[in-house]
Amino acid sequence: MTQQNTSSSFTLRAVGQVRSALTDLATAPRQADEGAPPAWLDFDPAVADALAGIQPGDEIIVVTWLDRADRGILANHPRGDASRPRTGVFGTRSPHRPNPLGLHQVRVAAVEPLRLQVDGLEAIDGTPIVDVKAVLDADVTRR
């Protein structure tokens, strides 16, 4: 395979979307531990087989595409707090970044055909889902 270069681009396809009582970006919590409600993840029938084996109680990482983010912002004041120094977005969890991927570690509460209910998710209703992954020990033991 030829060497990649940084002008490469790739096509990400939504595999589902978030269904949540959160509909307003302005009032949504910034992080899941700040009062985010349960949500449903609705999946496209085309990816049904990819959900096989996921059980209530599983910890998963949901990857979303934060489609309302500003991809041109490279640095900002963390949490919009002007008293905090401007920081490059790669050192933060700002939704605004060149590729606005959201990572959400959640616990599966219920499993239905083509749907998973999860605990506290801060993404708003309609947010596209692009991937779901198992949590590894390596994600949580390396601090």
Place this chain on the structure above:
Amino acid sequence: MTQQNTSSSFTLRAVGQVRSALTDLATAPRQADEGAPPAWLDFDPAVADALAGIQPGDEIIVVTWLDRADRGILANHPRGDASRPRTGVFGTRSPHRPNPLGLHQVRVAAVEPLRLQVDGLEAIDGTPIVDVKAVLDADVTRR
């Protein structure tokens, strides 16, 4: 904004690439805690400002695009072990999945202009980088 639907697609652009002694997918470790070597993350000059503030010792999550993965695989035997039951890829960390995003939690070892050196990274040389994020307490305390 109009409601998203699951036929949506999005353009992901590489912001950098992995520089590693690992060049062979067949012999690369499957996970970072299985003998992955240090690596350099080389960034595109266009995203230099997004790196501001990242320091040696920081824990970050690197998001890669696993460009050699098979996007058509929805279920497989974990770790390629035929004795294990076929599992949907959303319940695993298989690189093969509809959107082959890789998540790598690593520690920053050194910072140079447009480059970060990180400890154990299992991605092979040339793998495109699409995002970098801070690690949150929420990523590691919810198990």
